[in-house]
């Protein structure tokens with residue numbers, strides 16, 4: 001046990017850690033899972049496990065940017081309406097064809113957009129600036145205007161030279177990345193395997209989805225909410241069950257999970273100071289290292305986390321909104337890091353608060369909100385009921401508004417930071 005950390009741990013008298021310190025502590029503990037290899041189509045949305053470098057320049061041949069004629073600009077340097085220059089067309093170059101001839105003085109090649117520019121040519125003149133004529137059985141292009149060397153030719157390696165780093169390991173593969181991988185011929189792609197995240201729900205009050213409602217009991221919504229958050233984070237959720245608030249049962253289950261092949265364990269409920277808060281008891285008694293059991297934030301102040309060998313165990317609050325926020329602030333970055341991501345947890349967006357926020361608090365609040373742009377500014381306003389026991393407001397939130405500790409509340413028009421919830425979206 002890490003005595004320096006655990007000395008402050010007590011179920012009833014806890015020492016609150018800041019969100020930032022807790023995130024740093026977690027970040028220092030996470031190593032990526034092993035890489036694997038999947039087909040390109042399956043790699044979409046996954047994180048890359050090795051850097052990608054170009055093996056040839058992009059583009060790898062001089063490419064025409066227009067339908068027209070590959071020419072030597074020297075040949076048309078004196079072209080004018082009064083004295084058009086005529087060049088003989090010696091070849092047609094559609095896309096995909098390697099030119100047969102070089103362009104020499106007085107010659108041109110018909111070429112299409114994307115076609116390979118023949119040697120000797122130093123520009124492509126667009127078709128609309130020319131006139132094609134047949135002259136004594138020869139194909140001629142007539143040009144009335146000079147153009148600059150290099151015009152409409154994409155040089156070799158304009159986008160990237162050979163051996164250029166084009167995608168870093170850990171990046172999430174979106175449409176642009178997929179285009180690069182396809183262009184480079186990656187039929188199979190090295191990605192991190194999806195971390196397995198076990199979800200255990202604690203609470204004697206919990207019913208299964210199909211159970212009829214009973215007085216004093218509720219259906220287990222946290223497990224499914226967490227499942228959606230885990231999927232959105234790119235991991236594989238394992239709903240391992242729901243257990244009553246019964247310490248011996250919880251302990252057995254948790255040690256089994258710690259020994260399982262789950263990469264991460266997330267529980268909900270039982271982390272506060274109540275008589276039946278068995279997760280809080282477990283974190284005081286177990287043989288792992290409890291990293292924190294109180295965070296200076298609302299909702300989710302009893303959010304708890306610990307390390308068992310190189311596996312992390314999160315005890316999220318049972319209150320649905322506190323559970324949601326605890327996941328977004330602490331679990332999501334860990335899941336991303338398990339997939340090799342470089343996570344910048346300090347990333348926020350500056351907004352103007354669009355409504356008064358009157359609640360006072362000694363802790364920073366992470367208020368479910370909506371942010372939007374209007375008249376060149378970003379605004380954020382709280383959505384729905386702000387209690388940590390509520391469920392309904394979660395679906396409408398696209399950000400968490402960070403309200404620093406305040407004795408007076410803060411008024412509309414003040415500057416606030418928000419954390420976008422894009423990562424929580426299922427798309």
Ligand SMILES: Nc1nc2c(c(=O)[nH]1)N[C@H]1C(S)=C(S)[C@@H](COP(=O)(O)OP(=O)(O)OC[C@H]3O[C@@H](n4cnc5c(N)ncnc54)[C@H](O)[C@@H]3O)O[C@H]1N2
Nearest residue numbers: 201203220221222223269270271272277300317318319322
């Ligand atoms: N005397 C004190 N009481 C409480 C404190 C405190 O400091 N002193 N902290 C409060 C805060 S803040 C929070 S947050 C909650 C944390 O509660 P727990 O994490 O211990 O969770 P439970 O007691 O198990 O349940 C709380 C609440 O959430 C509901 N719940 C639980 N699991 C689920 C689930 N899977 N799906 C939906 N809802 C769930 C449960 O029924 C309770 O209503 O403690 C405060 N108390």
Ligand code: MOO
Nearest residue numbers: 299300301322388
């Ligand atoms: O920290 Mo709790 O989530 O406010 O009710």
Ligand SMILES: [Mg+2]
Nearest residue numbers: 270272274277
């Ligand atoms: Mg409790």
